[in-house]
């Protein structure tokens with residue numbers, strides 16, 4: 001898509017954006033509520049008319065092509081199935097509409113049912129299925145036309161935690177089996193990190209950054225990406241650039257603590273306000289460290305734990321990752337330092353300072 005945009009009255013739901021998705025890619029779109037994820041997906045599907053720009057599929061300009069003729073299928077979070085039809089009839093429905101022959105319908109329904117483990121349920125009606133089974137039927141119905149592109153808008157958001165995990169694995173397998181291009185909108189960190197070949201991070205109607213999950217995790221280009229990727233999220237602390245030299249910068253944190261960061265800044269940026277970004281797993285226990293506070297909340301996850309420290313002086317809460325077997329009592333004071341290579345710095349416009 002090139003310079004694709006959508007304006008509702010005076011509101012830019014999508015600012016002119018470019019994005020190229022390769023055949024067979026699994027692309028996940030993330031970002032806070034209202035940032036334009038669904039709008040982008042609906043523009044690609046043709047369910048929304050763009051205010052500007054073009055959509056190409058296989059090099060063909062489909063901007064003015066009707067949704068049904070674009071060769072893609074869409075799965076929504078509300079997976080409306082026909083209640084009076086059996087699973088088999090529901091899956092076959094799009095093929096019947098397109099007047100496929102009986103043998104072809106049977107073969108394709110069998111293949112879709114096999115891909116989603118629905119063979120034993122074909123004669124049931126939707127009312128006799130669990131939430132996850134219904135969702136699998138709606139996915140089967142979407143893939144039965146063998147779309148080259150599958151669009152999914154928060155397909156797992158109505159499912160309970162255990163089913164989400166199972167369906168996440170199903171999607172990974174399905175992508176491997178179908179080889180279709182998948183564009184998937186989610187709020188869920190784990191879904192994004194584990195399923196995506198590339199993640200698209202959106203914020204306020206803009207594409208902020210596009211990249212492999214670990215690339216975005218390790219080097220968020222903007223503050224919005226730093227906020228969107230990682231769970232628990234990156235600690236974000238206000239600071240001032242105190243000094244800049246060949247190796248990096250010295251940052252002054254609230255409470256007059258200092259921290260080194262291996263990022264580049266010209267000498268004339270000294271005095272500039274910035275935001276320091278620290279991943280919870282990069283905090284290193286250090287009694288003399290610049291960051292710390294009393295443990296207000298302690299979450300034990302088994303293999304690891306998270307300590308939430310009530311830091312003073314405008315820092316807010318700082319989250320530190322600790323080993324799973326670390327003993328901690330509430331109210332205890334913990335202090336941490338950080339390797340300068342792991343400290344992210346964002347300027348007042350939210351842009352990351354280069355390393």
Ligand code: ATP
Nearest residue numbers: 008011012013031032033034035036037038039040
């Ligand atoms: P969520 O994660 O909450 O589903 P989203 O990122 O998918 O959010 P969109 O549904 O794409 O967000 O909406 C983007 C913005 O456009 C929102 O602020 C929304 O209120 C606005 N919007 C969407 N559809 C319309 C419409 N038909 N008329 C006016 N504004 C709209």
